[in-house]
Amino acid sequence: MKVSIALLTKNGGELLKQCLHAVCSQRLAGPFEIIALDSGSSDGSREVLKGHSRVIFSSIPASEFQHGRTRNLAMRRARGELVAFLTQDAVPAGEDWLAHLVEFMDTHPEVAGAFGRQIAHAGADPLETFEIAQHFETFMNRPSVFRAEPTSDDPALATQKACLHYFSNVNSCIRKQSWERIPFPEIEFGEDQAWAFEIQKAGLATGYAERAVVRHSHAYGALNQFRRRYDEARFMRRHFGYALIPSWQDAIRIARLHTASFQIHLAELSPRPVASAWLHAAIRAWASSLGTFAGTRLANRDGFLHRYLSLTEKHRRG
Numbered sequence: 188m189k190v191s192i193a194l195l196t197k198n199g200g201e202l203l204k205q206c207l208h209a210v211c212s213q214r215l216a217g218p219f220e221i222i223a224l225d226s227g228s229s230d231g232s233r234e235v236l237k238g239h240s241r242v243i244f245s246s247i248p249a250s251e252f253q254h255g256r257t258r259n260l261a262m263r264r265a266r267g268e269l270v271a272f273l274t275q276d277a278v279p280a281g282e283d284w285l286a287h288l289v290e291f292m293d294t295h296p297e298v299a300g301a302f303g304r305q306i307a308h309a310g311a312d313p314l315e316t317f318e319i320a321q322h323f324e325t326f327m328n329r330p331s332v333f334r335a336e337p338t339s340d341d342p343a344l345a346t347q348k349a350c351l352h353y354f355s356n357v358n359s360c361i362r363k364q365s366w367e368r369i370p371f372p373e374i375e376f377g378e379d380q381a382w383a384f385e386i387q388k389a390g391l392a393t394g395y396a397e398r399a400v401v402r403h404s405h406a407y408g409a410l411n412q413f414r415r416r417y418d419e420a421r422f423m424r425r426h427f428g429y430a431l432i433p434s435w436q437d438a439i440r441i442a443r444l445h446t447a448s449f450q451i452h453l454a455e456l457s458p459r460p461v462a463s464a465w466l467h468a469a470i471r472a473w474a475s476s477l478g479t480f481a482g483t484r485l486a487n488r489d490g491f492l493h494r495y496l497s498l499t500e501k502h503r504r505g
Contacts, residue, residue: 188218188219188220188266188267188268189217189219189267189268189269189289190215190217190218190219190220190267190268190269190271190285190289191219191220191221191265191267191270192219192220192221192270192271192273192285193222193223193224193258193261193262193265193270193271193272193273194206194207194210194221194222194223194224194236194273194274194275195223195226195257195258195261195272195274195275196223196224196226196228196232196236196275197226197227197228197232197249197252198229198230198232199230199232199275200230200232202275202276202278203232203235203275203276204235205278206273206275206276206277206279207235207236207239207242209278209284210273210279210285212279212282213279213283213284213285213286214282214283214286215285215286215289216286219285220243220265220267221242221243222242222243222244222245222264222265223243223244223245224246224247224257224261225244225245225246225247226246226247226248226249226251226252226257227246227247227249227252232275233246243264247260252503253373253375254371254374254375254376254377254378255372255373255374255375255378255381255382256371256373258272258356258371258378259370259371259373262361262363262366262370262371265363268362268363268364269288269289269292269360269361269362269363270360270361270366271285271288271359271360271361272356272357272359272360272361273357273358273401274356274357274358274403276403276405277305277357277358277401277402278401278402278403279400279401280306280401280402281400283398284303284400285399287303287396287399287400288301288303288360288396288399289360290396291331291360291394291398291399292360292362292396295331295332295392295394297332297391297392298332298362298391298392298393298394299361299362299365299366299369299386299391299392299393300354300359300360300361300362300365300366300382300383300386300393300394301360301393301394301395301399302353302354302355302357302358302359302379302393302394302395302396303358303359303395303396303397303398303399303400303401304323304358304395304396304397304398304399304400304401305323305355305357305358305400305401305402305403305404306319306320306323306400306401306402307320307403308402308403308404309402311404311406312404312406313452313453313456314449314452314453314467314468314471316404317449317452319403319404326395326397327397331394331395331396331397332392332394333351333352333383333387333394333395334387334390334392335351335352335387351387352380352383352384352387352393354379354380354383354393355379355380356378356379357401357403358399358400358403359379360396360399365386365391368389369382369385369386369391370382372385374426375499376418376421376422376499377423377426380422384426384427409470409471409474411498411501412471412474412475412478413474413475413477413478413481413496414478414496414497414498414501415478416474416475416477416479417478417479417481417485417496417498418482418497418498418499419431419479419482420432420478420479420480420481420482420483420486421482421483421485421486421497422482423482423483424482424483424486424487425486425487430483431479431482431483432476432479432480432483433483433484434480435480437480438476438477438479438480439476441476441479442472442473442475442476442477443472445471445472445476446468446469446472446473448472449468449469449471450465450468450469453468481496
């Protein structure tokens with residue numbers, strides 16, 4: 188079999204049903220399998236998956252879940268030469284999502300894995316929509332295949348270097364032959380970017396399949412926004428040495444810049460935004476900046492403080 192789709196699930200709710208419907212609606216010249224690996228759902232997701240005629244279902248205890256290790260398990264169980272990963276809250280935006288991933292991988296045999304574009308769910312927070320669009324715009328009008336290049340160790344280039352080995356298993360396609368050579372690292376967070384980094388170090392390439400689009404976004408409050416940015420910055424510091432926001436002064440400066448950027452965007456959406464929208468923009472900007480600062484400065488701390496600040500740890504607990 189050429190293609191497998193792998194879904195990792197836990198309490199997916201309504202979005203999982205939408206994801207499953209969209210996956211089953213894919214048009215591809217040839218058969219594909221859908222495997223679902225659940226880790227302790229208690230909201231009926233397990234029953235939905237087990238009862239679906241197209242899904243090959245298996246499960247593990249919640250305590251055994253880990254982003255890298257569990258994806259390696261899914262790769263071993265998949266029969267396809269290409270394995271497309273989706274998170275349970277990522278919904279393919281059209282019936283050709285899978286075909287676009289496969290086409291990209293076939294066109295670029297040097298690519299070990301590719302990630303696709305993300306857009307926000309309908310009705311998402313306009314600032315969430317704005318940030319997702321901004322992120323993927325950084326890949327426009329650039330080569331779609333990424334290889335490691337010798338670069339300066341200048342800390343100011345951290346963002347550019349991070350962009351080079353950005354990867355997201357929210358929406359990705361992995362060549363099984365390449366994975367057999369370099370499996371996902373068994374880490375709690377960032378297994379996708381860490382894998383892409385190792386792939387490029389080994390002389391292989393990753394890629395961006397722009398036409399393979401999914402809808403994916405979150406509705407985080409301020410605290411969870413802080414926690415998410417903490418996890419991201421901690422990962423970047425520990426695995427790549429990038430200090431995204433190294434100082435308190437940088438945190439203040441970036442929070443102010445993002446507040447202004449958000450407020451300009453809201454003004455473009457509505458000529459007279461209400462005061463609560465301005466406040467929301469400021470809260471989101473400061474939560475993100477302070478979370479990134481904390482993750483950078485506390486990257487080597489474990490224990491109680493990390494467990495409280497980390498969104499990954501919060502999800503593990505509950």
